[in-house]
Amino acid sequence: xxxxxxxxxxxxxxxxxxxxxxxxxxxxxxxxxxxxxxxxxxxxxxxxxxxxxxxxxxxxxxxxxxxxxxxxxxxxxxxxxxxxxxxxxxxxxxxxxxxxxxxxxxxxxxxxxxxxxxxxxxxxxxxxxxxxxxxxxxxxxxxxxxxxxxxxxxxxxxxxxxxxxxxxxxxxxxxxxxxxxxxxxxxxxxxxxxxxxxxxxxxxxxxxxxxxxxxxxxxxxxxxxxxxxxxxxxxxxxxxxxxxxxxxxxxxxxxxxxxxxxxxxxxxxxxxxxxxxxxxxxxxxxxxxxxxxxxxxxxxxxxxxxxxxxxxxxxxxxxxxxxxxxxxxxxxxxxxxxxxxxxxxxxxxxxxxxxxxxxxxxx
Amino acid sequence: xxxxxxxxxxxxxxxxxxxxxxxxxxxxxxxxxxxxxxxxxxxxxxxxxxxxxxxxxxxxxxxxxx
Numbered sequence: 001x002x003x004x005x006x007x008x009x010x011x012x013x014x015x016x017x018x019x020x021x022x023x024x025x026x027x028x029x030x031x032x033x034x035x036x037x038x039x040x041x042x043x044x045x046x047x048x049x050x051x052x053x054x055x056x057x058x059x060x061x062x063x064x065x066x067x068x069x070x071x072x073x074x075x076x077x078x079x080x081x082x083x084x085x086x087x088x089x090x091x092x093x094x095x096x097x098x099x100x101x102x103x104x105x106x107x108x109x110x111x112x113x114x115x116x117x118x119x120x121x122x123x124x125x126x127x128x129x130x131x132x133x134x135x136x137x138x139x140x141x142x143x144x145x146x147x148x149x150x151x152x153x154x155x156x157x158x159x160x161x162x163x164x165x166x167x168x169x170x171x172x173x174x175x176x177x178x179x180x181x182x183x184x185x186x187x188x189x190x191x192x193x194x195x196x197x198x199x200x201x202x203x204x205x206x207x208x209x210x211x212x213x214x215x216x217x218x219x220x221x222x223x224x225x226x227x228x229x230x231x232x233x234x235x236x237x238x239x240x241x242x243x244x245x246x247x248x249x250x251x252x253x254x255x256x257x258x259x260x261x262x263x264x265x266x267x268x269x270x271x272x273x274x275x276x277x278x279x280x281x282x283x284x285x286x287x288x289x290x291x292x293x294x295x296x297x298x299x300x301x302x303x304x305x306x307x308x309x310x311x312x313x314x315x316x317x318x319x320x321x322x323x324x325x326x327x328x329x330x331x332x333x334x335x336x337x338x339x340x341x342x343x344x345x346x347x348x349x350x351x352x353x354x355x356x357x358x359x360x361x362x363x
Numbered sequence: 364x365x366x367x368x369x370x371x372x373x374x375x376x377x378x379x380x381x382x383x384x385x386x387x388x389x390x391x392x393x394x395x396x397x398x399x400x401x402x403x404x405x406x407x408x409x410x411x412x413x414x415x416x417x418x419x420x421x422x423x424x425x426x427x428x429x
Contacts (some may be wrong), residue, residue: 012383021405025401029396034396060390061412167396167397167398168396168397168398168400168401169394169397169398169400169401171401172400172404173403175401175404175405175408176404179408218412218415220412222407222408222411225407225411226404226407226408229400229403229404229407230400230404233392233393233397233400234400237393241380324400347415350419351419354419354422354423354426357426358422358426361426361429
């Protein structure tokens with residue numbers, strides 16, 4: 001176990017973590033539509049909609065022509081005119097004839113914007129049509145349908161994807177998610193150490209197994225608490241803390257299962273404390289640890305895949321699909337995972353060295 | 364140690380009283396496209412790590428006293 005005295009991987013962890021924290025905060029969020037007003041409209045009236053976007057580049061010389069559509073179901077409607085007010089604001093006039101109303105099912109419209117810098121971005125269900133009886137038989141304007149032809153992302157931006165509900169919290173991918181990766185790696189190390197202890201009862205394997213669980217519990221706690229906060233402000237907006245915890249445990253199987261897994265390792269710690277006899281404690285702990293690892297895998301990797309969960313990539317889908325992570329996120333996510341895992345092992349190495357000194361002093 | 368804890372808790376009170384002000388903690392975390400949620404997440408991780416560091420230091424101190 002000479003790796004615990006090594007230095008290079010601790011430096012690697014530190015450098016990569018600095019890279020992740022700086023990059024994770026400096027890289028801007030991609031373009032997105034934050035607001036449209038008015039958001040409800042009636043037929044047979046010409047409306048001027050003011051659309052506010054975030055981090056868009058409408059006035060940039062490379063942006064080219066800014067295109068805008070109102071999309072209902074699979075049909076794209078052309079606005080009467082598009083007027084770029086500023087880099088982040090567009091005014092679009094649009095009217096719908098009362099004779100067209102029947103085709104509008106459901107009554108909500110997405111707003112889709114495209115230009116050469118920002119690419120295509122949209123706000124789902126941005127507009128709602130308040131259906132009304134025709135004002136007179138001859139309507140003023142008929143909204144034209146069109147096929148969206150786009151030239152986009154000629155000048156691709158370096159940014160994180162703008163996702164509704166998530167917004168800036170998408171950066172938590174570099175902090176919340178790796179916590180569970182670290183926990184998994186530490187728990188796996190502990191499992192391997194326990195197996196080694198059962199084949200050859202060296203004391204160092206027992207120490208490694210024990211300390212890896214201590215470190216794993218630290219990261220598990222971090223992962224759980226950060227997940228709690230993230231969930232409160234994304235999935236459960238406006239729900240009180242008590243209800244958030246209740247909902248997470250009852251409705252999100254991943255959260256409930258992860259808590260069960262954590263408790264199994266808390267039980268491991270308690271079992272160690274309870275048995276006085278050294279050899280007995282080590283044997284029982286090793287056997288229990290293998291059992292706990294199986295439960296951990298079942299709870300964290302198998303159970304959540306069986307039913308639906310609020311977590312992305314669950315309910316039958318693999319986690320790292322192209323919809324969950326884009327290439328810019330990957331550029332920071334993978335280093336974040338490696339950096340946090342190395343950091344976890346750094347903590348583990350300190351714990352092991354401490355307990356080695358404690359043992360020496362006992363003798 | 365006790366002074367440190369007092370300072371820490373008085374800082375917590377400041378945070379809590381700030382959160383109960385005009386804006387309310389709900390609005391702070393929802394403003395600016397929820398960037399403060401990321402700050403909160405980082406704070407939690409740091410707090411856990413610091414708590415852990417103090418626990419390690421307590422064990423080290425015991426070793427030093429022997």
